[in-house]
Structure formats: structure tokens, C-alpha cells
Amino acid sequence: MAQAQEPAVEKKVFELARFVTQGGRRLRNVRVGWESYGRLDADKSNAVLICHYFSGTSHAAGRYAPGDAEPGYWDAIIGPGKAIDTDRYFVLSCDTLVNLNTGDPNTVTTGPASIDPETGRPYGLRFPVVTIRDFVEVQKALVESLGIERLALVAGPSMGSLQTFEWAASHPEMVARAMPVIGAAEQDAMLIAWLDAWAAPILIDPNWNGGDYYGKAAPLAGLGKALTLVTLQANQAGWANATFGRRPAEAGVDPAGALDARFQIQSMLDKAGLERAQRADANHFLYLVKANQLFTTGGSSLADGMARIRAPMLYITQPQDLVFPPHMVARTLKAARDAGRDITHFTIEGARGHLDGVMSMQQAEGAIRAFLAK
Known part of the structure; x- marks a missing residue:
């Protein structure tokens, strides 16, 4: 039925x-x-x-x-x-x-x-x-x-x-x-510091512009990397190893061959972070960080x-x-x-x-x- x-x-x-x-x-x-x-x-x-x-x-x-x-x-x-x-x-x-x-x-x-x-x-x-x-x-x-x-x-x-x-x-x-x-x-102090690390990519993105970016280019690169950090800390090694292992981002491209040759886990987390950043707001992220730090x-x-x-x-x-x-x-x-x-x-x-x-x-x-x- x-x-x-x-x-x-x-x-x-x-x-x-x-x-x-x-x-x-x-x-x-x-x-x-x-x-x-x-x-x-x-x-x-x-x-x-x-x-x-x-x-x-x-x-x-x-x-x-x-x-x-x-x-x-x-x-x-x-x-x-x-x-x-x-x-x-x-x-x-x-x-x-x-x-x-x-x-x-x-x-x-x-x-x-x-x-x-x-x-x-x-x-x-x-x-x-x-x-x-x-x-x-x-x-x-x-x-x-x-x-x-x-x-x-x-x-x-x-x-x-x-x-x-x-x-x-x-x-x-x-x-x-x-x-x-x-x-x-x-x-505790360690989590307060981790939350600060989550926020850091936004603060160093030049498009953040001291929080004044509305109507201008948004700090999507910084926000995307911030969301990558959140995703990484919210998971565990068992998930990362089972899902990605040490596979390269591109088949046949050895991560040892160049600085910009990456592992799959790097490229996939960054891609997911940037996709989420399109629907999010960097200043809101920073205010959430502060609210959590103060708790x-x-x-x-x-x-x-x-x-x-x-x-x-x-x-x-x-x-x-x-x-x-x-x-x-x-x-x-x-x-x-x-x-x-x-x-x-x-x-x-x-x-x-x-x-x-x-x-x-x-x-x-x-x-x-x-x-x-x-």
C-alpha cells in the first residue's frame, strides 16, 4: 500500500x-x-x-x-x-x-x-x-x-x-x-578561537571591504572558504577517508606535480563552500560567529x-x-x-x-x- x-x-x-x-x-x-x-x-x-x-x-x-x-x-x-x-x-x-x-x-x-x-x-x-x-x-x-x-x-x-x-x-x-x-x-577558549578561524577568510577577502559590500562585489571567496572550514570541522576523519581517500582532484594529475595540483577532498570541499556562499551572507556569518563566541x-x-x-x-x-x-x-x-x-x-x-x-x-x-x- x-x-x-x-x-x-x-x-x-x-x-x-x-x-x-x-x-x-x-x-x-x-x-x-x-x-x-x-x-x-x-x-x-x-x-x-x-x-x-x-x-x-x-x-x-x-x-x-x-x-x-x-x-x-x-x-x-x-x-x-x-x-x-x-x-x-x-x-x-x-x-x-x-x-x-x-x-x-x-x-x-x-x-x-x-x-x-x-x-x-x-x-x-x-x-x-x-x-x-x-x-x-x-x-x-x-x-x-x-x-x-x-x-x-x-x-x-x-x-x-x-x-x-x-x-x-x-x-x-x-x-x-x-x-x-x-x-x-x-x-570554551578553544572553540572561541576556532570560531575566529572560521571567520578569518572573510575578513581578509578584499571584497569584504569592512562589511560595506552591499550593491558591490560580495566577498564570496572568503565566505566560501569559511564555509569549507565549517564543513571540515563538522565532520570526522572516518568520513573524509572513506569518501575521498588520497585521490587526486583530477584523474591522472599527480598532486606532487605542482602547487596547484590538488587532492579531491580539497577541490570538493571548496566547490561545496562556494556553492553555499551564493545563498549566504558574509556579515551574517560574522554575526553568528560573535553570538556563538559570547555564549x-x-x-x-x-x-x-x-x-x-x-x-x-x-x-x-x-x-x-x-x-x-x-x-x-x-x-x-x-x-x-x-x-x-x-x-x-x-x-x-x-x-x-x-x-x-x-x-x-x-x-x-x-x-x-x-x-x-x-
């Missing part, structure tokens, strides 16, 4: 006439895209919020059209009868402020590439620094606009896990359960942030993660346990490292079901 086709996902837009950042800057006409799956109960008690990763969008599950090549990134665990069952839950997700994917017609965000209503020109670097807490506050406004007072679950991978921790610490009365995936409750759960100290959390947590990690490696996971677990938090730790395996928290989440299906049934 043919499986019933799920209805197409509808992209909606949420607007805030006024928003004040954590730094005290006022923004007008803030817009973010959002989508949902399932139905909200009459008492509005079945809402689940999914927070997306650094280079992601609100497209967490389903398809916009039947012909779409791929569904949303967590489609393996969100949908009818799945771990986060949309026959039971109303699942929503929204694009963050300064979302990277400004060239994607299904992404709506406010950031440096947006028109400043005061000047009629793109903000550029006049846009204020924003934080993970600012992302959460925009999401909170969206949630409240739907009449939802309490979320049955907040969850997300990578940067989405930072938002999950922040939700649980900043609005404990609104979060019944939290599921941070492939992340940590505070950025500590609750905005003060790790211990204080963890002390404010009340929700039980299912913490899902990957032991070979190069972005949030084992020492960061261990520090998060210790802080949670020292604060007396209810935290269950589950690990997933795979050759992708960090990206297994997006691509291999079906491994956690049993753990998620058990957590939601508690």
Missing part, C-alpha cells in the same frame, strides 16, 4: 514592530520565518520548539513541495509516528536573527543585510551585536503570539543546543523538557545558569565531535550534576562526528521516546 503523502510545509513570517537587544539597541520591523508540523491542542499544551544549527534554517522536517530533494534536517525524528510525534505534538521552528541563508527564498531573517528603516540602506556593520539570548527572546515572542504559555519540549542541534540551554535557564517556567544535541552549555548558559556563569534550569534534560552527544569535543561535554555534565539537575546523557555513533547529531538522529529514537514519556 502506498504511504500517504504528508501535507506540504508552509513557511510563515513573524514580525515584531520593536525589539530591544540584550545590549540595549532598539530594532524596528524585525522579521523571522517560521514553520510548524502537527496541530496545536485547544489548551495549547502540546507545543515543541526546535532551534536550528549555525548554518541551518527553520526547516526541521517535512518538505515544502513533493518534489523537494531532501526533507528538513531532523525529519528522521519529527513527523507522524516518529520520536517527536506530530500526531501528538505541535512542533514549530523559526529562523534566527542574522540567519546565514539570506539568499534562500524560504528563509526570512533580520540582520546586517536587511534594510535599516532609519536610513533605507542595508545595516551592514551598523547592525547591533546579537546573542543567543536575543535569538531566544524573538522565539519567545513568536511562541507567546500563538498563545502558548509552556513548551512541552525545547530541542536543537549544535547552535540549537545553545538556544535550548538558554531557553531552559532564562525561561524555566516555560520549558517542561529540554533536549540539547551536539553542543555544550558554555563556549554562556544564562548569560553569566555556567554554574549560575545551570542553577536556574528546572526542566529535565536529555543531552545527546557524539564522542568524536570536533566542534564540541568530549572535554566540553564532560564540563557540561559536571555543571548540571553539581547543580542537582535531572540530566540523562545519550551518545550516538557514526563516521560524521558533529554532523551525526543532524544526520544520524534516528539512533536516539528510543531515548527520545522514553524521555518524552517520563
Whole structure:
């Protein structure tokens, strides 16, 4: 029997006439895209919020059209009868402020590439620094606009896990359960430095021009290489060796023959980075880097942030993660346990490292079901 086709996902837009950042800057006409799956109960008690990763969008599950090549990134665990069952839950997700994917017609965000209503020109670097807490506050406004007072679950991978921790610490009365995936409750010095390395190719691209490139040649070379670095760190050696090995970029062209003779992994990563750069914005990338560097759960100290959390947590990690490696996971677990938090730790395996928290989440299906049934 043919499986019933799920209805197409509808992209909606949420607007805030006024928003004040954590730094005290006022923004007008803030817009973010959002989508949902399932139905909200009459008492509005079945809402689940999914927070997306650094280079992601609100497209967490389903398809916009039947012909779409791929569904949303967590489609393996969100949908009818799945771990986060949309026959039971109303699942929503929204694009963050300064979302990277400004060239994607299904992404709506406010950031440096947006028109400043005061000047009629793109903000550029006049846009204020924003934080993970600012992302959460925009999401909170969206949630409240739907009449939802309490979320049955907040969850997300990578940067989405930072938002999950922040939700649980900043609005404990609104979060019944939290599921941070492939992340940590505070950025450490090494990751702050790695994020700086991600940003570096943009800053040395002459087309970046101090952030003033709108209406001119965009810094696509720098942004492409930045995205190459993100992809490389988000993966692992098992994936790289199995996919590329030591094969040359061009058959019969020995990489030892000249400086510009390359290996396949070099050329393929750079090609993918440049393709993604066509749909992204370099300044938005830099603002995302800053927001991630600044992150500590609750905005003060790790211990204080963890002390404010009340929700039980299912913490899902990957032991070979190069972005949030084992020492960061261990520090998060210790802080949670020292604060007396209810935290269950589950690990997933795979050759992708960090990206297994997006691509291999079906491994956690049993753990998620058990957590939601508690």
C-alpha cells in the first residue's frame, strides 16, 4: 500500500514592530520565518520548539513541495509516528536573527543585510551585536503570539543546543523538557578561537571591504572558504577517508606535480563552500560567529545558569565531535550534576562526528521516546 503523502510545509513570517537587544539597541520591523508540523491542542499544551544549527534554517522536517530533494534536517525524528510525534505534538521552528541563508527564498531573517528603516540602506556593520539570548527572546515572542504559555519540549542541534540551554535557564517556567544535541552549555577558549578561524577568510577577502559590500562585489571567496572550514570541522576523519581517500582532484594529475595540483577532498570541499556562499551572507556569518563566541548558559556563569534550569534534560552527544569535543561535554555534565539537575546523557555513533547529531538522529529514537514519556 502506498504511504500517504504528508501535507506540504508552509513557511510563515513573524514580525515584531520593536525589539530591544540584550545590549540595549532598539530594532524596528524585525522579521523571522517560521514553520510548524502537527496541530496545536485547544489548551495549547502540546507545543515543541526546535532551534536550528549555525548554518541551518527553520526547516526541521517535512518538505515544502513533493518534489523537494531532501526533507528538513531532523525529519528522521519529527513527523507522524516518529520520536517527536506530530500526531501528538505541535512542533514549530523559526529562523534566527542574522540567519546565514539570506539568499534562500524560504528563509526570512533580520540582520546586517536587511534594510535599516532609519536610513533605507542595508545595516551592514551598523547592525547591533546579537546573542543567543536575543535569538531566544524573538522565539519567545513568536511562541507567546500563538498563545502558548509552556513548551512541552525545547530541542536543537549544535547552535540549537545553545538556544535550548538558554531557553531552559532564562525561561524555566516555560520549558517542561529540554533536549540539547551536539553542543555544550558554555563556549570554551578553544572553540572561541576556532570560531575566529572560521571567520578569518572573510575578513581578509578584499571584497569584504569592512562589511560595506552591499550593491558591490560580495566577498564570496572568503565566505566560501569559511564555509569549507565549517564543513571540515563538522565532520570526522572516518568520513573524509572513506569518501575521498588520497585521490587526486583530477584523474591522472599527480598532486606532487605542482602547487596547484590538488587532492579531491580539497577541490570538493571548496566547490561545496562556494556553492553555499551564493545563498549566504558574509556579515551574517560574522554575526553568528560573535553570538556563538559570547555564549554562556544564562548569560553569566555556567554554574549560575545551570542553577536556574528546572526542566529535565536529555543531552545527546557524539564522542568524536570536533566542534564540541568530549572535554566540553564532560564540563557540561559536571555543571548540571553539581547543580542537582535531572540530566540523562545519550551518545550516538557514526563516521560524521558533529554532523551525526543532524544526520544520524534516528539512533536516539528510543531515548527520545522514553524521555518524552517520563
